Amino acid sequence: MLSDVSPRHAPWSPDxxxxxxxxxxxxxxxxxxxxxxxxxxxxxxxxxxxxxxAKTLNLSRADVHGVLTFYPDLxxxxxxxxxxxxxxxxxxxxxxxxxxxxxxxxxxxTDFGGTADxxxxxxxxxxxxGNCALGPTVTVDGRMHGRVHAADLDxxxxxxxxxNADVSxxxx
Amino acid sequence: xxxxYVPRDSSARSVGADQVVAAIELEAxxxxxxxxxxxxGSRGMMWLEPLVEVVSARGRVAYGPVTPxxxxxxxxxxxxxxxxxxxxxxxxxxxxxxxxxxxLTFSRVGVIDPxxxxxxxxxxxxxxxxxxxxxxxxxxxxxxxxxGLRGRGGAGFPVGVKWRTVLDAPGSPKFVTCNADEGDSGTxxxxxxxxxxxxxxxxxxxxxxxxxxxxxxxxxxxxEYPDAVATMRAAxxxxxxxxxxxxxxxxxxxxFDLEIRVGAGAYICGEETAMLESLEGKRGVxxxxxxxxxxxxxxxxxxxxxxxxxxxxxxxxxxxGAQFYRDFxxxxxxxxxxxxxxxxxxxxGIVETAFGITLGQMLEKFGGGTIxxxxxxxxxxxxxxxxxxxxxxxxxxxxxxxxxEAGAMIGHGGIVVFDDTVNMAVQARFAMEFxxxxxxxxxxxxxxxxxxxxxxxxxxxxxxxxxxNVVLLQDLCELMTDGSLCAMxxxxxxxxxxxxxxxxxxxxxxxxxxx
Numbered sequence: 001m002l003s004d005v006s007p008r009h010a011p012w013s014p015d016x017x018x019x020x021x022x023x024x025x026x027x028x029x030x031x032x033x034x035x036x037x038x039x040x041x042x043x044x045x046x047x048x049x050x051x052x053x054a055k056t057l058n059l060s061r062a063d064v065h066g067v068l069t070f071y072p073d074l075x076x077x078x079x080x081x082x083x084x085x086x087x088x089x090x091x092x093x094x095x096x097x098x099x100x101x102x103x104x105x106x107x108x109x110t111d112f113g114g115t116a117d118x119x120x121x122x123x124x125x126x127x128x129x130g131n132c133a134l135g136p137t138v139t140v141d142g143r144m145h146g147r148v149h150a151a152d153l154d155x156x157x158x159x160x161x162x163x164n165a166d167v168s169x170x171x172x
Numbered sequence: 173x174x175x176x177y178v179p180r181d182s183s184a185r186s187v188g189a190d191q192v193v194a195a196i197e198l199e200a201x202x203x204x205x206x207x208x209x210x211x212x213g214s215r216g217m218m219w220l221e222p223l224v225e226v227v228s229a230r231g232r233v234a235y236g237p238v239t240p241x242x243x244x245x246x247x248x249x250x251x252x253x254x255x256x257x258x259x260x261x262x263x264x265x266x267x268x269x270x271x272x273x274x275x276l277t278f279s280r281v282g283v284i285d286p287x288x289x290x291x292x293x294x295x296x297x298x299x300x301x302x303x304x305x306x307x308x309x310x311x312x313x314x315x316x317x318x319x320g321l322r323g324r325g326g327a328g329f330p331v332g333v334k335w336r337t338v339l340d341a342p343g344s345p346k347f348v349t350c351n352a353d354e355g356d357s358g359t360x361x362x363x364x365x366x367x368x369x370x371x372x373x374x375x376x377x378x379x380x381x382x383x384x385x386x387x388x389x390x391x392x393x394x395x396e397y398p399d400a401v402a403t404m405r406a407a408x409x410x411x412x413x414x415x416x417x418x419x420x421x422x423x424x425x426x427x428f429d430l431e432i433r434v435g436a437g438a439y440i441c442g443e444e445t446a447m448l449e450s451l452e453g454k455r456g457v458x459x460x461x462x463x464x465x466x467x468x469x470x471x472x473x474x475x476x477x478x479x480x481x482x483x484x485x486x487x488x489x490x491x492x493g494a495q496f497y498r499d500f501x502x503x504x505x506x507x508x509x510x511x512x513x514x515x516x517x518x519x520x521g522i523v524e525t526a527f528g529i530t531l532g533q534m535l536e537k538f539g540g541g542t543i544x545x546x547x548x549x550x551x552x553x554x555x556x557x558x559x560x561x562x563x564x565x566x567x568x569x570x571x572x573x574x575x576x577e578a579g580a581m582i583g584h585g586g587i588v589v590f591d592d593t594v595n596m597a598v599q600a601r602f603a604m605e606f607x608x609x610x611x612x613x614x615x616x617x618x619x620x621x622x623x624x625x626x627x628x629x630x631x632x633x634x635x636x637x638x639x640x641n642v643v644l645l646q647d648l649c650e651l652m653t654d655g656s657l658c659a660m661x662x663x664x665x666x667x668x669x670x671x672x673x674x675x676x677x678x679x680x681x682x683x684x685x686x687x
Contacts, residue, residue: 027431028471031453036395036434063454070455071436073395089357090552090602094515094590095543098598127439127556127606129396130360131183132588133218133513133520142398146186 009043009078016041017049021056030057031067035074044075072124080115080122082160084108085139088125091132096149100136101125103150108157121157173206174252177225177232179282180211181367182399183360188239189222195240196224199247207252213368215282216522217269219543225264228254234261269519269538274500274508276488277481278361278524281368287406289414292371298416300490304379305424309339312383316486318494320506325351325442325479326554326583326659328572331486334476337466338384341474346386348377348476349451349469350483352393352400353435353442356555358514358586361522362480365510366393366400369484370407371416374430376483378421379490380476381428389428390470392447394435404432439610443658444477446612457612458658479584481510502528505571505582515552515588516542531587532566539589546591550599550675554583556606557663559670560590560599579670581663596675600668601629607664618661621652625668632679642679646672 010016020041024033034053038045045068054061068074086104088097101112104123110116112125131137134146138153140160148156178184178193193209200207215223220236224246233254235246242259249257261267284291292298304312317332338346350373354362366373377389393401408430411417419427433451435441441450445459448470469475485507489497497507505527511534513520518540525534531551535541542548550560559580561568568578575582590599604625611618625648632641649665656662672679 029433029451029453032433032436032450033453036436066455067453070457071438073435073437087357090556090599091358091514091586091588093599093602094588094594126396126437127610128355128357128359130354130363131186132358132360132515132586133517134183134187134221135515137186144182144186146183 010041012042012046012048014048014052017046017052018056021049021053025056031059031064032071035068035071039074042078044078047076077115080119082121082157083124083139083141084121084157085124085126085129086112087127087129087131087135087137089128089132089135091128092135092137095135097136100138100149100153104138104153107150107154173208175227176207176209176252177212177227178209178222179214180286180399180403181214181221181282181364182397183218183364184214184221184223185399187221187237191240192222192224192238192243195243199243203247205247205252210285212284213281213286214364214522215264215270216278216364217267217519218521219519220261223261224251226251226254228252230254230263232264234264234267235259236261272537273524274526275524276497276500276508277372277484277510278365278369278522280372281364281522284369286368286370286403287410289371289410292369296491297371298375298422300487301375301379301416302422303490304382305422305426309383309385310336312379312490313339315494316383316489319489319497320494320501320504321482321485321489321497322505322572323479324481324485324509324584325444326356326581328582331478331482334466334478335380335383337464338386338474338476341467343468343472343474345388346384346474346476347470348380348384348386348389349448349478350377350389350391350480351442351444351447351477352391352397352480353447354397354480354584355394355439355442356557356584356586358552358588359512359555359584360514361510361512361585363397363400364522365480365484366397367403370404371411372484372487373404373480374407374411374416376478376486377430378417378426378428379486380478380483382426384474384476386476387427387429389430390433390451391430392433392435392441392451394441395437401432401434408432438612439606440612440660443612443660445658447477448475455612457614458660460657481584500526502526502569502571503573505573509570509582509585511570511585511587513539513587513589516544516591517589518543527571528569530567530569531561532563534570534587535566535589539587542589542591544591544593546593548589549592549594550590550596552588552590552599552667553586554581555586556603557581557659557666558583558586559666560596560674561670562674565674579666579673581666596671596678597629597633600671600679601626601633603664603667604629607660611660615655615657615661617652617655618657618664621648621656621661622664624648625652625664629668629679638680642672
């Protein structure tokens with residue numbers, strides 16, 4: 001397991017987890033907002049958070065586990081320092097998306113859904129980012145880039161500043 | 173002070189709009205030129221993004237696509253006075269691509285500052301809501317029904333009929349939910365509306381609340397749209413402050429509370445019952461229907477589930493009357509559809525036009541051929557579950573019923589263009605692969621059928637008993653269509669069958685051929 005998580009995330013702490021859960025527990029159908037909040041705080045939903053969520057929301061651990069494992073966005077392991085998503089949708093396929101996907105996996109040294117051995121980057125596939133007239137599209141640390149081909153991706157990754165992530169996407 | 177518009181739309185940002193703003197502000201400061209930059213939504217001419225507009229004495233003048241390196245030259249050429257430059261596109265409103273559309277739902281997108289209440293009001297905002305406040309719920313439902321407005325999410329169910337069902341259903345509280353889980357590749361109209369005119373969606377939700385006697389609403393936005401989430405959240409906060417949401421809307425007896433919920437990467441949550449499950453905090457597994465969500469929806473209560481564009485289009489209906497809206501369109505497809513031209517297309521973007529335009533007209537008049545310059549081989553209409561159509565079918569008018577008869581669908585209005593380098597066997601396989609990845613797993617035809625579909629197509633492509641496996645694939649498609657619980661498994665065969673029908677040469681592999 002990676003100990004070195006992304007610099008913008010807090011290290012695991014049950015107290016912080018309980019505080020995060022409590023902040024979202026009062027709403028209707030709170031489980032998904034709670035899990036989003038935990039992931040925003042820690043970068044992933046630690047398995048140690050599952051019983052805490054279950055207890056606070058009066059659910060079974062199986063319920064929480066079921067939801068946590070259903071949604072592709074929710075991770076149970078820490079992400080790499082940088083997060084890259086490559087769109088695999090048809091609109092991006094039509095303008096070179098297959099080649100870009102192949103380049104991303106080979107140059108980053110991981111398959112989709114995986115993290116590079118050195119923990120530097122997590123690579124995910126995504127089905128559509130809504131940028132379908134300006135594909136191929138990728139995101140790097142939450143920021144979207146259009147018209148990205150292999151050389152553009154290399155440039156983006158070499159110049160990306162992990163401390164300058166796009167924080168507009170607070171999804172909790 | 174000269175006003176310069178540069179979009180805040182995430183698509184415009186993806187090709188450098190923020191950097192262009194920084195360059196404009198820097199150059200203006202260097203020259204001591206008084207410039208105010210306003211971040212608008214996008215006009216939807218994506219190939220011109222970042223599109224910079226300058227408010228001149230003649231009107232708004234457009235320049236694009238602008239890079240930061242162009243900025244000094246634009247200043248030197250006098251773009252602040254709307255003077256000529258090689259990137260100049262003339263007066264924005266007179267650009268033919270834009271001028272020839274029927275921008276009803278998208279009338280404000282790209283025109284206004286999305287979060288300015290003043291801009292919203294001065295461009296017709298709240299007109300529909302004020303009118304709705306003078307009407308009874310039944311009258312609102314009737315007017316929406318008379319307009320012929322059908323759900324823009326893909327299924328095309330009459331919006332007014334759905335509202336009337338919720339209004340008449342026993343139970344309390346009732347809910348209004350907006351499906352903003354726009355997962356189809358090739359579609360981005362919901363995103364652009366939420367980023368470019370968020371108050372329109374809020375107003376539509378409030379009107380739906382009045383029409384069905386609901387006081388609570390949720391907008392379910394996919395996590396892939398962080399900018400839309402941020403813009404909608406900011407707009408909701410502003411709307412509360414302005415009295416457009418909350419306990420006494422515009423001083424009336426009506427109250428309505430609205431909140432945003434964010435998805436988590438599951439395509440299936442765009443299916444309405446899966447979305448309701450997700451809103452309840454559960455796995456996004458589809459429900460069997462009946463009961464319809466209108467009778468037993470969110471938390472088991474009567475619930476409106478409408479797409480972003482459906483709710484926004486209601487404003488056009490109420491502001492201008494049912495007849496005005498009905499007068500656009502053909503047959504049972506009334507009004508306008510916000511089409512999205514995407515993929516390998518020279519001039520992609522938002523084309524809002526009356527139903528009835530042919531696919532070919534859409535591609536020629538607006539699309540302008542492929543960006544690669546190669547001939548068009550196929551067009552996928554209606555997202556990943558829509559058919560691939562060859563040029564021989566380009567005379568089809570964009571009309572729900574005509575498309576259905578041709579084994580295709582309009583869906584949410586996405587049109588993805590492919591040139592002649594596309595391998596249609598790969599696209600057919602992808603349809604099955606996508607279904608296998610995204611299936612919620614509840615019903616067997618979808619969960620297992622999609623996996624088997626990938627395997628059968630792999631055998632066909634490898635030249636193993638090609639003829640027999642094509643028959644098997646057709647059988648599988650029939651079973652998935654007839655036996656699946658929802659549109660995910662039920663429509664995945666549509667693109668596959670369209671490849672079998674229109675592009676059989678890509679699957680006609682000689683015995684023992686290698687992929």
